[in-house]
Amino acid sequence: MQNRRETLRQSAVVAGLLASTGLFPQWAHAAFNKAAFETKTVLDAVKAYGPGSITESKDVTITGPDIAENGAVVPIGASTTLPGVKQLLLLVEKNPSTLVAMFNVTDSIDATIATRAKMGQSSDVFAVAIMADGRALFAKKEIKVTLGGCGG
């Protein structure tokens, strides 16, 4: 249970952070976790969805090329064979904002997702599976980029 003082303090901190990065929201969505998409590290992005720490796991896999010719279109995928996955996150460590995409996984789909991301430079790419029991398991892979995709 949060009291009013804590709520105020936290919103002040968040507002300060946003103002300092020059990313003050021009739009707001109820469902969209904007804070998570502005984090600069893998751990902070995961924390925005709950878990406080992440552990490497063999049961989570990340797919992607070793070398991406074009950083504007890098095919990456995340999957896990473990039951009880709640969310799958795809992150690129050295992008201006780490989090690329978050998927809410239900029992009706396989915990296997593929998409394409933009990468500014060669970086470690992370797949994080947030489990129903609160654990966050990750796998990472280095992808080398010959041509960046963020400067245009």
Next chain:
Amino acid sequence: MADPMRIRAQASGDKATVRVLMSHEMESGQRRDANGKLVPAWHIAEVTAEHNGKVVMTAEWGPAVAKNPYLQFSVKGAKAGDKIAISWKDNRGDTRRDEATVS
């Protein structure tokens, strides 16, 4: 209104693989125009996938998803004739919804 999505859903065994190509600029918010001004981010923020009207997956995307986004996932228990619907909403409030039949 944005261009329609291309959705292909193919049943194999007890599941169907869904592949979606959306048409969207996905501006990163990092690029500068000719005058050196930042081009504001413009990207799909929320994606929802439905199987016969039931939501099977939702997603939140940042501007780092590539232009004209591609998405692949598989729906358990989907068979030929089932309906797969995908909808998205971008950070300017634009929306698009398209349906496909599993083959």
